[in-house]
Amino acid sequence: MDTGRFALFLLGALLLSGLFSYFQQRAYIAVTRRLAQQFGGNSAHVLVSGRSKGILRGAVVVLVLDSTDQQVLAAEAMVGRSVLAKFRVRAELLGSSLSVVERATGKSMKKAVQGCLEQAEIVRRKGARAPSRQRPARPEPA
Incomplete structure (x- = not known):
């Protein structure tokens, strides 16, 4: 095979990889929008x-958590070795x-779920923060 x-x-492989990555990104956006619409009416859902x-x-794991009773209400995950992986409902993640x-199941999914829980903790801390107080006005320079 010559250099040309x-x-x-290589250029074709790069373009295909980019195209499949674009489709995965679109799938992620679709899953998050669908779950946000489905569970968005309750402020306790995260x-x-x-x-x-x-x-x-x-x-990649997407979870909907109920912060009041510490339950996973919805779970979808995309797990795989290639750009052909798709999001699937993960019923085993539902519950506490x-x-x-x-x-x-699996090392990569455990790590992704742990990332979800860390993100939920950050959201919980931001929501539990006391309302910000207004700073006193600075005196005008003379």
Whole structure:
């Protein structure tokens, strides 16, 4: 194979990879929008996502948590080795959010679920913060 054909092959592979990545991004946006519309009416519901990147396998997990009773209400995950992975409903993650990491299957999914819980904790802390007080006005310089 000469250099020109090899360069065209690499360019084609790069374009296909970019195209499939675009479709994965669109799938992520569709899942988050659907879950936000489905569970958006209640202020106790929190939509969080986590990811895990590995050399051979990665995962993206989207969870809807009920912050009042610590329950996972909805769970979808994209786990795979290639750009052909799709989001699927993960019923095994539903239930108590206190033990959701143990119910996750696979190292990459456990890491992604842990990322979801960390994000939920950040959201909880921001929501629990006391309302900001106005700063006293600075005296005008003379």
